[in-house]
Amino acid sequence: MLHVKADERRRIELTVNGRRRVGNAEPRMLLTDFLRHELQVFGVHVGCEHGVCGACTILRDGRAVRSCTQYAVQADGAEISTVEGLAHEGKLNVLQRAFARHHALQCGFCTAGILMSATHFLTTTPRPTEAQVRDMLSGHICRCTGYAPIVAAILDAAQAAGDT
Amino acid sequence: MKPARFDYYRAGSIADATGVLAELREDAAVLAGGLSLGPMLNLRLVRPRAVIDITRVPRLDTVELRNGSVATGAALTQADALESDVVRREIPLLALALPWVGHFQTRNRGTLGGSVAHADPSAEIPLCLVVSGGTIVLRSQRRERRVRAEKFFLGMLTTARQPDELVVGLEWPRAPADAGHAFEEVSQRHGDFAICAAACRIRLDGGDRIASLDLGLGGVESRPAPVDTAAFVGRPVDASMVQELGDQAVRPLAPLEDHVATADYRLALARVLISRVVHDAAADARTRRT
Numbered sequence: 001m002l003h004v005k006a007d008e009r010r011r012i013e014l015t016v017n018g019r020r021r022v023g024n025a026e027p028r029m030l031l032t033d034f035l036r037h038e039l040q041v042f043g044v045h046v047g048c049e050h051g052v053c054g055a056c057t058i059l060r061d062g063r064a065v066r067s068c069t070q071y072a073v074q075a076d077g078a079e080i081s082t083v084e085g086l087a088h089e090g091k092l093n094v095l096q097r098a099f100a101r102h103h104a105l106q107c108g109f110c111t112a113g114i115l116m117s118a119t120h121f122l123t124t125t126p127r128p129t130e131a132q133v134r135d136m137l138s139g140h141i142c143r144c145t146g147y148a149p150i151v152a153a154i155l156d157a158a159q160a161a162g163d164t
Numbered sequence: 165m166k167p168a169r170f171d172y173y174r175a176g177s178i179a180d181a182t183g184v185l186a187e188l189r190e191d192a193a194v195l196a197g198g199l200s201l202g203p204m205l206n207l208r209l210v211r212p213r214a215v216i217d218i219t220r221v222p223r224l225d226t227v228e229l230r231n232g233s234v235a236t237g238a239a240l241t242q243a244d245a246l247e248s249d250v251v252r253r254e255i256p257l258l259a260l261a262l263p264w265v266g267h268f269q270t271r272n273r274g275t276l277g278g279s280v281a282h283a284d285p286s287a288e289i290p291l292c293l294v295v296s297g298g299t300i301v302l303r304s305q306r307r308e309r310r311v312r313a314e315k316f317f318l319g320m321l322t323t324a325r326q327p328d329e330l331v332v333g334l335e336w337p338r339a340p341a342d343a344g345h346a347f348e349e350v351s352q353r354h355g356d357f358a359i360c361a362a363a364c365r366i367r368l369d370g371g372d373r374i375a376s377l378d379l380g381l382g383g384v385e386s387r388p389a390p391v392d393t394a395a396f397v398g399r400p401v402d403a404s405m406v407q408e409l410g411d412q413a414v415r416p417l418a419p420l421e422d423h424v425a426t427a428d429y430r431l432a433l434a435r436v437l438i439s440r441v442v443h444d445a446a447a448d449a450r451t452r453r454t
Contacts (some may be wrong), residue, residue, distance in 0.1 A: 001173060001175060001184075002176075003172070003173050003174075004171065004172040005171055006170055006171050006172075006213075026169070027169070028166060028167045028168070028169050028170055028205075030166065030206070033166075049165050050202070050206050050207055051198075051270060054267075063243070063272040063273070064269045065269060065270075065272050065273045066199075066202075066269060066270065066273070069198040069199055069203060069206070070198050070202065070273070071172070071198075071215075073172050073174075074174075074217055121268065135263075136267075136268045138267050138268075138354050139266070139269040139355065
């Protein structure tokens with residue numbers, strides 16, 4: 001059984017956006033802080049740090065999850081996707097373009113997390129209803145937009161992905 | 165907020181976890197999805213000396229259909245439970261309640277066992293387990309024991325789990341084929357803590373009278389509150405019956421009071437939600453009658 005002492009910094013190896021990355025973390029280090037401070041993945045935003053606001057949402061092994069209520073030591077070997085991995089060769093993807101078109105962000109703080117949730121959500125629910133999108137969005141807090149343009153962008157992205 | 169320092173144990177088996185629990189007892193906290201313990205650690209509401217991670221214990225996230233019951237592993241995520249055909253078919257009440265548990269993003273990691281071990285008064289999964297007549301399976305180095313849900317939840321964040329015991333799974337009696345179910349909840353936003361939740365399972369006889377009625381309330385008291393329904397067996401489900409049931413159900417309650425809702429408001433909600441779930445469950449039962 002692996003035992004990491006409280007003040008011991010353990011080497012953590014995981015995959016972030018397809019690249020193998022290595023850093024060190026003591027047990028209490030949040031996965032959020034590990035990604036930002038050790039690996040310089042600054043697209044992972046830190047909001048409430050107790051699982052409520054959704055700003056830190058990432059994909060872990062394909063699923064949208066909070067990164068602030070898990071610890072870096074738990075993520076050894078995991079496959080992580082963050083907002084940095086969405087654009088392809090400098091070009092925004094379908095979902096990101098829909099967000100831009102619909103003005104689905106103002107300050108952008110919540111956006112990275114919402115994009116990751118929507119990415120997973122659209123794989124499980126490729127043709128969502130508005131109610132389903134709103135239900136998924138209930139796991140995020142946005143203080144700028146009033147959510148309406150975010151809902152429109154996600155529905156539009158689903159439509160666009162279905163058409164291609 | 166950042167947690168205070170803790171030792172980290174990654175259990176590779178149930179025996180690993182119970183071994184650490186036997187040694188450290190109250191000084192160790194069991195971590196699965198981290199949607200309950202994580203916030204408490206980060207806010208320093210708890211400062212355990214050690215955290216035991218059980219998310220990599222093999223076969224702790226299974227759904228198994230046995231003779232009369234469905235066994236769900238402690239580390240089964242709420243999202244996987246919601247997608248399970250066995251859960252939907254055999255534990256319809258849980259399938260109705262799970263969409264109320266947190267959000268898409270939290271259900272992807274939050275577990276059934278974690279919710280039960282944490283025992284928040286407003287939590288949906290403990291309420292469903294009580295109303296279903298389910299059982300919690302506990303393992304320690306000394307023994308394995310089963311505790312009925314009604315005896316397990318003792319109060320606010322307090323259960324019958326001993327300090328050296330690990331919740332390894334839940335056992336849900338298979339719902340009778342003719343039973344109707346309903347789950348309702350009121351919270352500030354969908355996915356927030358329930359101010360009041362109600363869960364119901366009902367069976368009707370050939371004359372549309374109540375053959376059995378299981379009902380419980382969450383979020384009202386410090387633990388899931390089963391409602392005594394014995395006096396209503398044999399009666400039809402109608403407005404006067406539901407009114408009487410509501411009157412009787414709220415009388416013995418000692419409701420919580422907090423910044424979100426007064427005690428009186430919780431009781432008012434309890435009556436409304438009892439009415440809704442009993443009517444809805446009866447309607448569901450009628451569609452299942454052959």
